[in-house]
Amino acid sequence: MRFRVYLAILALSLWGNISLAEDVLKTVKISKNVYALVGPLGNRAPDNLGNNCNFGVIVTPEGVVLIDSGASYKGAEAIHAKIQTITSQPVRIVINTGGQDHRWLGNSYFIKQGARIIANRKAVSDQKARFQAQYNTLSSLIGDKLLAGTEAVYADKQFDSAMKLSLGGIDLEIHHVGQAHTPGDSFVWLPQQKIVFTSDIVYTERMLGVLAYSNSKTWLDAFNAIAALQPAHLVPGHGHPTDLQTARRDTYDYLTFLRTAVRDLIDAGIGIENVGKLDQEKFSYLKNYEILKGRNAQRVYEEMEFE
Secondary structure: OHHHHHHHHHHHHHHHHHHHHHHOOOEEEHHHHHHHOOOOOOOOOOOOOOOOOEEEEEEOOHHHHHHHHOOOHHHHHHHHHHHOOOOOEEEEEEEEOOHHHHHHHHHHHHHHHHOOEEEEEEHHHHHHHHHHHHHHHHHHOOHHHOOOOOOOOOOOOEEEOOOEEOOOOOEEEOOOOOOOOOOOOOOOEOOOOOOOEEEEEEEEEEEEOOOOOHHHHHHHHHHHHHHHHHHOEEEEEOOOOOOHHHHEEEHHHHHHHHHHHHHHHOOOOHHHHHHHOOOOOEEEEEEEEEHHHHHHHHHHHHHOOOO
16 A cells, blocks of 8 residues: 555656646747747756756648757657647657757657658767767666666658758758767758747856867857848747847857957967956856856867867
8 A cells, every 4th residue: 555655646646747847938929839838047957857958849731840859758759748738749759859868869769750860970879979968867867767768769761961951841951061069960941931940059047058079160150140141030949939130149149259359369379277367248148158158268268279
């Protein structure tokens, strides 16, 4: 009896987390049948099941195209629950736009729902290389109970630089220009609606992270490819849906500033030990500024020393 009571309490607790994580995601309608599920700007946590980013939902007469599957099996359940408040259509296609955990670790859930998974080939290589590290980090941030069911399931359809697809009369293009926040970052373009889902190529409202597996130079190339499309609506990887001007200010201008300032330091013979003194105050309005500013400058310095 006690064991059955324990299981019931555990089940209610886990469902409570899924329900809470569903509420954490905010639905924003971009245009007819195109939605963004906007995640929080903070860290991965039990209340968001690791889903601290944005997801895309495209509803067609033949089913749903989901952009990114969440950071865990239960995170994927929360995303699916949110989708079901929009439409009763099943999820037919899931696009993984990169190698970060919240872009792909919910694949195992959606595979069970009958979806097919699409990703860039470099993104899949990155996922394979970092799966265990990502799993361990999520274990410490959201806990093993909330990671239950999470497995490494990779895209069954992979592409190199670009891929076109259509579902229910809606055309989509997936483009990988080069390494950005992660090696396989891609953006999804809806040419009929002039909507772009940028994934981690664009951050707004919060400071982007330049990490060991990022590349600030080709990140700018990826941004320029998005800008060249002149999108009417832009859904960043983090931050609320916005316009190109805001995306440029919070991502492109920051990366350009870092690279210019770091190049000046290198040319002046100033060592990496002094890069923390770089004045980045003009970007202090971005969330996580104090946490990331020094790390970003150091990483860009390491990168540019050998360019």
